[in-house]
Amino acid sequence: AQRVTQPEKLLSVFKGAPVELKCNYSYSGSPELFWYVQYSRQRLQLLLRHISRESIKGFTADLNKGETSFHLKKPFAQEEDSAMYYCALRNTGNQFYFGTGTSLTVIP
């Protein structure tokens, strides 16, 4: 069965500090992993996906198949990064499985 785990419900960091949001998954096939973000009073939107190996708004995420992890990182947090972050996995049937989310607060 597919499962996505985000162990931290809440995470607070100071502006300028590094931030890492953890995501672990379980899936027997080859996973496709995503990070979605929901800013206050806005819709849920895609932040980045592992196959693109991209950096969006300074965030990166590396898929580690050995550790079954897809942690989201940013070296210097900004106040505008405060939001709810969801890690998601897509299976071969095109179903998405989301974690419970991590609420990030960046303290000025």
Added chain:
Amino acid sequence: GAGVSQSPSNKVTEKGKDVELRCDPISGHTALYWYRQSLGQGLEFLIYFQGNSAPDKSGLPSDRFSAERTGGSVSTLTIQRTQQEDSAVYLCASSIGTGPYNEQFFGPGTRLTVL
């Protein structure tokens, strides 16, 4: 262009009543998803429509839940005999199809409160 829209934005109903939630996907998007977002539970997959294929209903929590998609566009999620535990935000998303670079676009959600 217009994004995914959902109506109503808020719905308050009494236990035992039926409710219908509507989703208008982005024009041309063949894939449509329904999710339930409960406090502390993340997003729970409910149902997935892809083109004219039979929908994937594996996420529906009970037979009180059903969904249809007419003409490959608008979708309606129906909850019969609502229970208090059905209270949640129901999100709809659409994407242009399948494939690794497909992106889901989410609607604003419908907040359902069952009294």
